Amino acid sequence: MEKMKLGFIGAGFIAKFQALALRLVRGVELGGVYAIKGAEELSAYSKANGLGDCKVYPSVAELTKNVDAVAVFAPNFARIDIVGAIADAVKAGANLKGVICEKPLGRTVAEAKELVRIAKGAQLRTAYFENQIHMKAIRSALAQLGPQQKAMGPLTLARSAEEHAGPHEGWFWDPTRQGGGVLSDMGCHSIAVSWFVLNPLGKPANYLKPVAVNAEVALLKWGQPTYRKQLLDRMGVDYTKTPAEDFATGMVTFENPETRQRVKAQFTNSWMYDKQGLRLFMDGLGPGYAFEVNTLKSPLEVFIGDAAAEAVADAETALEKATASRGLLTVQPNEADLYGYVDEMEDACEAFRAGRDAFLNWEYGLEITKLCQAGYLSAEQKKTIDLTDPAVQKELDGYTSLIAQGKAAEQLHVIA
Numbered sequence: 001m002e003k004m005k006l007g008f009i010g011a012g013f014i015a016k017f018q019a020l021a022l023r024l025v026r027g028v029e030l031g032g033v034y035a036i037k038g039a040e041e042l043s044a045y046s047k048a049n050g051l052g053d054c055k056v057y058p059s060v061a062e063l064t065k066n067v068d069a070v071a072v073f074a075p076n077f078a079r080i081d082i083v084g085a086i087a088d089a090v091k092a093g094a095n096l097k098g099v100i101c102e103k104p105l106g107r108t109v110a111e112a113k114e115l116v117r118i119a120k121g122a123q124l125r126t127a128y129f130e131n132q133i134h135m136k137a138i139r140s141a142l143a144q145l146g147p148q149q150k151a152m153g154p155l156t157l158a159r160s161a162e163e164h165a166g167p168h169e170g171w172f173w174d175p176t177r178q179g180g181g182v183l184s185d186m187g188c189h190s191i192a193v194s195w196f197v198l199n200p201l202g203k204p205a206n207y208l209k210p211v212a213v214n215a216e217v218a219l220l221k222w223g224q225p226t227y228r229k230q231l232l233d234r235m236g237v238d239y240t241k242t243p244a245e246d247f248a249t250g251m252v253t254f255e256n257p258e259t260r261q262r263v264k265a266q267f268t269n270s271w272m273y274d275k276q277g278l279r280l281f282m283d284g285l286g287p288g289y290a291f292e293v294n295t296l297k298s299p300l301e302v303f304i305g306d307a308a309a310e311a312v313a314d315a316e317t318a319l320e321k322a323t324a325s326r327g328l329l330t331v332q333p334n335e336a337d338l339y340g341y342v343d344e345m346e347d348a349c350e351a352f353r354a355g356r357d358a359f360l361n362w363e364y365g366l367e368i369t370k371l372c373q374a375g376y377l378s379a380e381q382k383k384t385i386d387l388t389d390p391a392v393q394k395e396l397d398g399y400t401s402l403i404a405q406g407k408a409a410e411q412l413h414v415i416a
């Protein structure tokens with residue numbers, strides 16, 4: 001079988017993580033990269049690790065012409081321009097099997113709809129990358145509990161959290177470029193994975209119908225003067241003027257279209273989780289059965305005492321977003337596999353090879369964007385958002401949150 005040539009747009013944090021994952025995916029090679037920064041480094045990594053003869057291209061169009069599929073691993077604010085350039089290249093003759101886009105699909109519902117429209121116009125097969133749905137731990141939990149689900153009925157409550165101490169680049173912190181704060185950035189993961197596990201076994205990812213969203217957002221740590229100054233110095237964003245939430249929590253209610261049974265997905269996300277590093281937590285409760293996933297539980301722990309701490313070069317080799325380099329540390333030896341990057345890549349490549357969309361396509365990504373934006377609307381209006389009301393759907397189509405507009409100092413109670 002000839003290997004599928006994949007091209008990366010963007011060569012930052014997620015592109016590097018996905019390159020690590022590619023070492024475990026068969027039938028694919030990294031054929032090229034286009035990025036404003038980091039392309040040469042990614043190309044060298046690819047060649048050194050046998051991932052493919054990754055060429056550095058000078059534009060999205062040139063990359064698109066020379067590979068079989070492209071993955072958009074660039075920041076949220078660059079999506080529309082990049083996907084527009086991919087579509088133009090395809091219309092000009094590039095023979096592309098499919099296009100991958102990282103979460104969140106859009107910063108607003110209108111933006112996500114525009115991306116779906118552009119992809120459709122160019123007849124592109126799509127993959128929306130939501131890694132947590134592909135996590136082996138989540139898939140194994142559902143497989144293991146399949147007989148219980150059949151006998152007792154599907155899960156009725158799912159609780160998901162993704163938390164760490166804050167993103168690595170300034171644009172994530174800037175709500176006008178990113179699309180919001182932690183709800184937009186990580187709420188999308190937690191809402192999606194809960195929706196997935198709540199769906200009755202074997203049903204599509206959008207089977208349960210979202211009927212209501214209720215959420216609260218807050219700025220708990222990074223709005224305080226000391227930490228605001230750190231953000232300004234380190235990331236170049238001023239939370240006195242344009243703050244974003246560092247904590248979000250809420251509930252999405254879903255309804256089974258056949259039985260009309262209602263189920264709940266509770267999400268919690270924060271950028272002020274000052275513990276070992278990134279933690280993904282999910283649990284699911286069905287009648288008479290349950291599961292729990294916590295990525296901070298590893299079979300491997302190391303201890304580094306104060307006297308030996310000087311020798312530590314990079315705490316992040318232990319764990320994504322690690323915040324400590326001494327004491328008792330959790331180490332995850334294969335994070336790319338643990339978080340589902342390997343399985344989502346395999347799924348997308350297999351689907352594109354077969355001429356279809358991935359398990360999660362951009363229409364699905366649009367639904368997740370809508371649920372996150374409904375969360376912002378709920379927090380702003382301090383009420384539950386009724387997604388079954390056509391007037392609410394229309395409101396969401398034209399909605400940009402106050403936070404994303406950079407006008408949320410009052411909403412987030414920033415003290416001057």
Ligand SMILES: NC(=O)c1ccc[n+]([C@@H]2O[C@H](COP(=O)([O-])OP(=O)(O)OC[C@H]3O[C@@H](n4cnc5c(N)ncnc54)[C@H](O)[C@@H]3O)[C@@H](O)[C@H]2O)c1
Pocket residue numbers: 009010011012013014015034035036037038039073074075076078082102103104129130131169
């Ligand atoms: N699934 C996950 O767990 C996960 C984790 C991190 C990031 N992400 C998503 O991946 C995307 C990228 O995030 P990141 O952390 O890699 O960001 P990053 O800032 O670390 O890297 C961005 C890369 O894109 C390049 N870039 C910027 N503007 C560009 C443009 N107009 N054209 C081409 N390249 C451009 C930069 O030079 C850089 O190489 C975001 O949408 C983010 O939400 C997902």
